[in-house]
Amino acid sequence: MRRGPSLFNVTAVALGLAFLYLPIAVLVIYSFNASRLVTIWGGWSLHWYRALMQDTAMVQAAWQSLRIAALSATAATVLGTLSAVALTRYGAFRGRLLFSGMVYAPLVMPEVITGLSLLLLFVALGIDRGFWTVAAAHTTLTMCFVTVIVHSRLVGFDRGLEEAAMDLGCPPLRTFLTITLPLIAPAIAAGWMLAFALSLDDLVIASFTTGPGATTLPIRIYSEVRLGVKPEVNAICTIMIAIVAFGTIVSSLLAKRGAVRREREAALGAAV
Amino acid sequence: MTIGQAKRSWSARFVVLIPYVWLLALFLAPFAIVAKISLSQTALAQPPYQPLLDLAAGWHGLKDFAAHLSFDNYAMLGSDWLYWLSYLKSLQVAAISTIILLIIGYPMAYGMARASRRLQPMLVMLVVLPFWTSFLIRVYAWINILQHDGLLNEALLRLYLIDAPVAWLASDTAIYIGVVYSYLPFMVLPLYATLEKMDHTLLEAAADLGCPRWKSFWRVTVPLSLPGVAAGALLCFIPICGEFVIPDLLGGSETLMIGQTLWTEFFSNRDWPVASAIAVALLGLLLVPIVFYERLQQRAIEGTR
Known part of the structure; x- marks a missing residue:
């Protein structure tokens, strides 16, 4: 029989999770603090949220970031899914080693290097920096994360379904659209969300590749934070955390429902 | 089963080609540029480095460019x-x-x-x-x-x-x-x-x-x-x-x-x-x-x- 967790195991996990969540909890609580000072609790208040709404520069930066994140996440999802399909379904093609290297390298590449190299590319090509260059840079960064997620799903499912469709004369493109795509849809959705979150989060690459008039939210927050704690920044961070938490909960519920449905279908298939 | 090399359709080629070209252009090419600029000198110009590669000058331009690179x-x-x-x-x-x-x-x-x-x-x-x-x-x-x-x-x-x-x-x-x-x-x-x-x-x-x-x-x-x-x-x-x-x-x-x-x-x-x-x-x-x-x-x- 398998031994249950000991007191030491439980403590280790509890302390670790407390370490992960305590600073975030502090930040959220203090965004509702009426006092400007961190150590003094001045009662609950929405003061800093109202102040935030009046900070037009911050609101504009947030809007800019959301647009860049939506565009780059969509492009990254398309490119990442294509890469994952290429890596799992095409066996050995010419230049596969280089391709897989390029797909996985950005995962661990320090952002300063990626940012600098992309900036130098845009300068060399004479492209005006701004919205489009940041979006292209984020697409390059996040497509590899999409590839990893979609890849693991493509490896995991039954290839027999695709082969059966092809054997029955279904053309490859149609097989992909009617069989493969619905099966990997949850992974594609998860990939899009991760790409969106990463783009919304990125400071370093955006700082290198941005131009006048395209200040993103992290760049704006960073310039405020360098001068010390600002309660308005606590407020915008809380909003961002709330959005992410909401998105994660919804997607995990959707994934669970999908899993239940798949199980039911499998049970049905076995019964038939 | 992998799809045979010869039978590979155009759509299949595109699946590989699109992300491949994107990564070559926005991931690998930038590194080459970084390596090139690391061998250049600082200059008070826009962009702030020299020599600049002048492809229009052909072979001569390339030789001139290479002569000015340094470690x-x-x-x-x-x-x-x-x-x-x-x-x-x-x-x-x-x-x-x-x-x-x-x-x-x-x-x-x-x-x-x-x-x-x-x-x-x-x-x-x-x-x-x-x-x-x-x-x-x-x-x-x-x-x-x-x-x-x-x-x-x-x-x-x-x-x-x-x-x-x-x-x-x-x-x-x-x-x-x-x-x-x-x-x-x-x-x-x-x-x-x-x-x-x-x-x-x-x-x-x-x-x-x-x-x-x-x-x-x-x-x-x-x-x-x-x-x-x-x-x-x-x-x-x-x-x-x-x-x-x-x-x-x-x-x-x-x-x-x-x-x-x-x-x-x-x-x-x-x-x-x-x-x-x-x-x-x-x-x-x-x-x-x-x-x-x-x-x-x-x-x-x-x-x-």
Whole structure:
């Protein structure tokens, strides 16, 4: 029989999770603090949220970031899914080693290097920096994360379904659209969300590749934070955390429902 | 079954070609440009470096361009103590943080793997969730706690553990706290993945043969979890080396990490060639653990076959 967790195991996990969540909890609580000072609790208040709404520069930066994140996440999802399909379904093609290297390298590449190299590319090509260059840079960064997620799903499912469709004369493109795509849809959705979150989060690459008039939210927050704690920044961070938490909960519920449905279908298939 | 080379349709070609071209243009080509500019000189011009490659001048232009390239920037990096210290500092922070991460992450991953099957997905989600929230926000959250009149000083003063507020911010301690905090999920998840897959009958066999628990942990669990340790350590070590945000917001200004040095050379000094040379040197430094990791992965894949 398998031994249950000991007191030491439980403590280790509890302390670790407390370490992960305590600073975030502090930040959220203090965004509702009426006092400007961190150590003094001045009662609950929405003061800093109202102040935030009046900070037009911050609101504009947030809007800019959301647009860049939506565009780059969509492009990254398309490119990442294509890469994952290429890596799992095409066996050995010419230049596969280089391709897989390029797909996985950005995962661990320090952002300063990626940012600098992309900036130098845009300068060399004479492209005006701004919205489009940041979006292209984020697409390059996040497509590899999409590839990893979609890849693991493509490896995991039954290839027999695709082969059966092809054997029955279904053309490859149609097989992909009617069989493969619905099966990997949850992974594609998860990939899009991760790409969106990463783009919304990125400071370093955006700082290198941005131009006048395209200040993103992290760049704006960073310039405020360098001068010390600002309660308005606590407020915008809380909003961002709330959005992410909401998105994660919804997607995990959707994934669970999908899993239940798949199980039911499998049970049905076995019964038939 | 793979689709045959000859039968491959045009649509299939496009599937490979589109991401391939994108990555060649926006990932590989930029590195070539960085390497090229690292061999150039600073100039008071737009762009602020020379020589510029003039393709219109043909062969002559190329020869002229090549004649002006030099390794001066690398020689400068090698001779200036500032850069050496910066590299050493990055390696030191990355190495010490990785060790702390292992010490904190291993018991945590072990506890998670021991938890009941129904609880495990929830625990994994709780570890992953902070990864989804902004990196910048998580580092910033620590400023609330570590600053002069922050919560940590307040708590320690109340408990009479210190007499006067301690300057936590702008120190190496703050960097370690920030790095360990930010990278903990990267360490815990690979460790959990290997520990969770472990065959528990091995431990039972050891216990049946009279092996004490601490000994079976050292002789069975630890060796079996080594692939997870290697994966976690490299996933943390490599990005920490190039880290910019954490040392910049939490660290002091005496010794900069290499990512900060690159940033300063680029944004403050506007010395693009030196910044490029630092990037190339940093990449060279990171190639060692990356190649090592690739080898390890390859061996693991061959092992499972």
